Amino acid sequence: MSTPTITAPTAPSALSLARTTATAARVLRQLRHDPRTIALLILIPCVMLVLLRYVFDGSPRTFDSIGASLLGIFPLITMFLVTSIATLRERTSGTLERLLAMPMGKGDLIAGYALAFGTLAIIQSALATGLAVWFLGLDVTGSPWLLLLVALLDALLGTALGLFVSAFAASEFQAVQFMPAVIFPQLLLCGLFTPRSEMHPVLETISDVLPMSYAVDGMNEVLKHTEMTATFVRDVLIVAGCALLVLCLGAATLRRRTA
Secondary structure: OOOOOOOOOOOOOOOOHHHHHHHHHHHHHHHHOOHHHHHHHHOHHHHHHHHHHHHOOOOHHHHHHHHHHHHHHHHHHHHHHHHHHHHHHHHHOOHHHHHHOOOOOHHHHHHHHHHHHHHHHHHHHHHHHHHHHHHOOOOOOOOHHHHHHHHHHHHHHHHHHHHHHHHHOOOHHHHHHHHHHHOHHHHHHOOOOOOHHHOOHHHHHHHOOOHHHHHHHHHHHHHHOOOOOHHHHHHHHHHHHHHHHHHHHHHHHOOOOOO
16 A cells, blocks of 8 residues: 655745735734834834924925935835834744745735835825925925825835845844945935935946935935926836835745744
8 A cells, every 4th residue: 555645735826915915914913012113113204304304494495405315215214124123023933934834925925014014104104295295394396296106115115125134134133233234325325415426436336226326316306396207207116126126035035934
């Protein structure tokens, strides 16, 4: 009599809307019981914008020139930090391993996390944009809705980067350590402090491949033009494409356990 062979179930290869939304709902339920994380996601960008506004209280034009750029940078940073730590916590607690043992693919998990944090990113970006434009007096030539679009894409990019780097961290402390390596160089080279065209040619070339550079450029297009320009469309597509690419890399590098 031949002995039957038992094969381990393989994870589905195609994305499932049901599995993705179930993952997103679970993440949102967990976050609902973590008020400190919600405060960091929702309130900190708004608080930073208020501080920035009154730091330049005697020079409103300075706030106008850098406020829009920081309106996109603050959500990117907070979403990166929270997403990387939250995803790492899922792995170190064993939750991720149990989920991957179920009929659920890595793509479903990554898409679910992206959907959950993307929902929070929409709330975060809407509050920050509304605060800056209608309460802090940020003077923009173009439509505030375009500012909101770029801010939202920046937050989604931060989410994607956070999901990606969490695969390479063995502890929450290491996840935080990735910020100087991933975020700070982009912050220095994105054109916030000086136009990228005035940088050393080597640094300008590096800045041309960093997504935060196009996020800042997109914000500046809204500041200067009343209509949507071709440059703005290019910048938005690049930021969105980078977010999608990093999400795909995150799914490919997702591991069940820390090293």
